[in-house]
Amino acid sequence: MAQSAAPATSSPVIPEVTPISLKEIAPWAVFGGILMLVLIYFVGAEQGATSLVSGENVHEWLHDGRHLLGFPCH
């Protein structure tokens, strides 16, 4: 098992956790991250400052959540 950078604190009480390699995380981080940002955009900003869908329905439906989650609403 690869030792991480931690210096010689040689107490074997807490087992070292192997980090997940960044290469494994990268595709998930890119795809998942973009998907999550799109969701947050729709909850937080659609039909507020910018509008992809015309009308007011998205804004009105998410109105209370937007206020209480701290996003500028109107």
Added chain:
Amino acid sequence: MNSVSVRALLVRGMLAGLAAGVLALIVAYLLGEPQVDSAIAFEEAHSHEHGGEEAVSRALQSTAGLATGVLVYGVALGGVAALAFCVALGRVGRFGPRATASLVSLGALLSVYVVPFLKYPANPPAVGDPDTIAKRTTLYFLMIALSVLLAVGAVVLGKRLAPRLGAWYATVAAAAGFLVAVGLAYAFLPAVNEVPEGFSATVLWRFRLSALAMQLALWTGFGLVFGHLAERLLTPRAATGSRAGTTASAAAPTR
């Protein structure tokens, strides 16, 4: 460790986010909604054009609409936090999955919400000039991005300093650096203060407090639920006995 565990952790993060969203929703409904109603009463008493017919009724806004927003927010941030957890695990220090999940949750609460909130706090209906919505939205998202980047930078800095200063003083130094940088951002970003004349200070205070309470509930719930799920996934031998199938798919850290 392979990519199965990233996928498995992402799925668990979204599920934990959903559960945490339910908790936040309860807080929002019980504490937040009365303040939203008071604010809307003020808005209607001082109305300009907002009267008229509503596209979505208040009854729907305060229940199904609120639930949509909070739960989607919970799932999305749960997913992002799980990905952050994948990076943090085994890299921030000698912490197991549960402790790492707690630290990631605390970091997310502070950097995604509390730090931006202290500069641009949540506002109830009637507070905020509709003409400045674009500016306020840009500033708010900018503040979140800045705060998250600074937090990540602080963690990296802390890791770099650790061999020289030791874990404790490296953490103190990184936290101090973070606070100074955040203070500079606070000082240089423009202020937003659009509370209308005559708006109840009590309603404003309670609204903001309930918005904060929601986030506390969300991230506490997420940290505990996700920490539990991640621990079970990553150290299957710790919990022997009653579970059968779940460990088979879990990618245990081979040692």
